[in-house]
Amino acid sequence: MSRVYYGWWVVGACFGIMLYVSGVIFFGFTSFFDPLIREFGWSYAQVSFAASLTGLEMGVFAPLVGFLVDRFGSRRLLLFGFTAMGFGLILLSHTQSLAMFYGCFLIIAFGAGGCASVVTVSAVASWFDKNLGKALGIAISGFGASGLLIPLVVHLIDTLGWRGAFFTLGIGMWVVGIPLSLVVKTHPRQIAMGLLESSGEGIGLEVSSSIPAPRRMREILRSRVFTHLNATEAIRMIVVTGAVVHVMPYLESIGMTRSRAAVVAAAMPLCSIAGRFGFGWLADVYEKKMVLASALSLMGAGVLTFSFADKDWALYLFLALFPPGFGGSVVLRGAIVREYFGLHSFGKLLGITMGCASVGGLIGPILTGWTYDHLGTYRYTWFAFFFLVVIAVGLVLRMPPSEKTRDR
Structure with missing residues (x-):
């Protein structure tokens, strides 16, 4: 029986990573607005500013994250990102002031940088050549599917309160994110070549000689x-x-x-x-x-x-x-x-x-x-x-x- 090409496991892991991170950090946060405003009396603008801090991972951090991916690989950044986001969400459950609220979101922003699409797309791209479009399409669909998590986030808030919901979602960052991150191999080409040599037969290696040569x-x-x-x-x-x-x-x-x-x-x-x-x-x-x-x-x-x-x-x-x-x-x-x-x-x-x-x-x-x-x-x-x-x-x-x- 032929093995499933490992790149597809990476695609599946990246799909799950995008689904959970996007569903909790981006789409799901809107569910917390009213509970926070009722408890602290903050304005919508003040709460919105905290949410906008997560945009730092795409703007300020994206070029830096890209450099780090090339230097250290995707897995290390993903592990760092999920660890930081988990701590940030758990700290949010203990928020007592606006300054602490913003500080927690800065931690989450740093963590989100480690799980940004630069990281996941780089991981998928390193495994594929001829099927790259399909692979990226499946992985990035996790972002679209993350809308399905919004009812879960609302249910957690209604059942556990906003503090309990933040705490639970923070634990989820570790329970869900860390195992998925371990699936994403840091040096997939070397691993794939090793499998090819050890098995003595083709495994559907997706990387071909058609890759453009490095340019300045x-x-x-x-x-x-x-x-x-x-x-x-x-x-x-x-x-x-x-x-x-x-x-x-x-x-x-x-x-x-x-x-x-x-x-x-x-x-x-x-x-x-x-x-x-x-x-x-x-x-x-x-x-x-x-x-x-x-x-x-x-x-x-x-x-x-x-x-x-x-x-x-x-x-x-x-x-x-x-x-x-x-x-x-x-x-x-x-x-x-x-x-x-x-x-x-x-x-x-x-x-x-x-x-x-x-x-x-x-x-x-x-x-x-x-x-x-x-x-x-x-x-x-x-x-x-x-x-x-x-x-x-x-x-x-x-x-x-x-x-x-x-x-x-």
Whole structure:
């Protein structure tokens, strides 16, 4: 009986890591707002600022994390990340002041950096070549599936109180995260080659000689592919964060009930799973830059239909287009870096790209809110976002073909 290629175990572990971390730290935190405000009398802005500290792992820490991945491997960073996040959540259960609350979130932010997608995507990318798109699609789908944890978080708060819920979720970081981290091998290529030699027969090794040779970092940073990809990522995150953060205020502003708006907000990460799987599969069959352009086009069409969300048909069309589009584009980010530049300095390059994306992520919500404050409507913002996506598609299409594509 042939063995299951170990890279797929890494994919499964990374799926679980993204599911738990995203479900607890990102999507689940909104459930704690009202209990905290009732007990301490803090404002929504004060609580929101603490939550925004977790964005440090994507912005300030992403390039550093990328360097550390290349230096120490993914497993060590994951173990550090889950250990720190567990301590941070347990300390949150003992919070008595706003300063302590912020301090706990700084610890969580450091830990989240160790479990960021730079780490998990780097781990998956080091195992795969020809099936990279599918592998990344499955792993990153954990982020979309994490919306399923929100009811569990709410149940814990209702049953144990917010302190008990934080404590339980912190223990869960260790119980769930540490075993999954141990599955992620630090040096997968060496391990895979050892298995190949010891078994004397093929095990479906995914790494091939088609990997591009290492290039000088300065040459890569100045290349058209890398600059266009970074600009595209910044634009993509402006649009995604602007829409995701303001989806409920927008829908309520056009007359939708809060409960129905919440259903739409919860449906977005779940609907993105189709794009992560679908575009991940397409990336293994067709030229990756063309697949990325297609995903962005879907996203652009979706944000345009969002302008007419007061009509049911437009809302359903938005959910069918926008989430799969942005979900698929996330998968293509790492796949394109891997195909054009290989594994040499992959973590550093992906970290830089995610740092550029975080700039867009900071701009998107603020720009969307500022526009609504001054114009009294979100519709012009969605139109503007559509044109930004058109620019991003143009940037992607102007990327030169990769060496692998030219060799076909």
